Amino acid sequence: MSSVYWDGRRFVGKEEIRISPDDRGYYFGDGVYEVFRVYGGRLYEPKAHFDRLVRTADGLRLKLPLSVEAIEENLTRLIAHNRLSEGTVYMQITRGAAPRSHPFPQEAEPVVLAYCNEVPRPAASMEAGIKAITVPDIRWLRCDYKTLNLLPNVLAKQEALDAGAQDAILHRDGTVTECSASNIMIVKDGAVVTHPADNWILHGVTRGVVLRLARASEIETIERAFTVEELLNADEAFITGTTVEVTPVVAVDGQAIDNGSPGPVTRRLQREFAATIG
């Protein structure tokens, strides 16, 4: 973990961070967050992350305490302070501290928490792929907002680990939505299929990059809901996310996807993605 934090005003040591017990993030999960990827000391796809941050904050009617430009500048300084080359920046912004009451407080200043982590690219799992289980998607109906209400994601991830898998693929009554903290795509007859970017899934930044790369590579992309059965009968499956990048899914619920090895479209997209990192 990084030693220098950014609290929205200053760069301080972690031990100087003071979270109020009255922080609405603590009482209600009333806040937004982003996990940025850092490659070569630089934020990857910052605009897409900031667009999503603004969209979530608008949805929650949470007024960001700084402009996006100022936030980006400070996160860049945070990376420099921590001499981070390859890793992540975690940032969350809550509605601030106020005596506990559901309505928005009249006077509360948003609370920013940001820090870096050194995180290597997930070479092993990108090479071998992961096993996943399917779990009912019991989340709220604004999964497109990236908020601190993450308990169902936590429970799904833990359920996967307990089952000896690496992640949980969520489905609503048999319709696959996404994973506990990443999006999922399948390949069928050469086309990449993934759930539309509506309120049932988070609009992943890596999801967007991969769809763009697929189109540029003249791979057909189809944004439509698909079922667990289609997933089990897919030619290939992979997840996309800020830290998992493009990771193959080689088995679901104990059943191999195709021959149980990462497929050629997945491999192609991994290479295309790696090329964007520079």
Place this chain on the structure above:
Amino acid sequence: MSSVYWDGRRFVGKEEIRISPDDRGYYFGDGVYEVFRVYGGRLYEPKAHFDRLVRTADGLRLKLPLSVEAIEENLTRLIAHNRLSEGTVYMQITRGAAPRSHPFPQEAEPVVLAYCNEVPRPAASMEAGIKAITVPDIRWLRCDYKTLNLLPNVLAKQEALDAGAQDAILHRDGTVTECSASNIMIVKDGAVVTHPADNWILHGVTRGVVLRLARASEIETIERAFTVEELLNADEAFITGTTVEVTPVVAVDGQAIDNGSPGPVTRRLQREFAATIG
């Protein structure tokens, strides 16, 4: 707000409370809570609250750091320290602090936060009733767990206030579930009707008390789902909750319930409830 807090170990001043930025309550809303009513310096219906606390903690696989008996003893001491006669005790327990990662941490100690508030009985709204609006229920599917993932409740409550109402009545595709922080009951042809205590609603302590009081008063009670239309055409409607007690709903979406005045069954149940306070 009370001056003495309980942090699970000691009774301390609020200024001594230190929440870690790594607290899973802050990152994920990964915690449980209860709001207890205090009348005459004593916890009201403590067993029902503790049963629910244990049930939620079990559902989240969050091991409580103390026995229910020890928690109750400490909350009683907290009330005494604060010389509270009429008010509430707020208590939340999170899974503890650990570097941010979705799975349950191997080593983290649950973090307790508990304090008192002086809160008078809501005499004015119990007398006059409140106005409410209907809002789609977009929450997750384990509303029976009392967790810190409360963002949809916050947004619904704020929407109600913005509309000039006092609370939001939630519905899933026209089926009324509950309110932003209370349960709702209607009266039709002399019978009290309320949503069954399943995963779509919080199993309110006051809800349980009121159903019991109705039965003891030979008022028919029916636990079944009802629609927004049935609500609008009800003879009476009221909400139940730890701080709202039994509060009439006299208008919904700008439409009066019956003649727009609290009805006789509601009044009867208010009296019966007041008698249990002692």
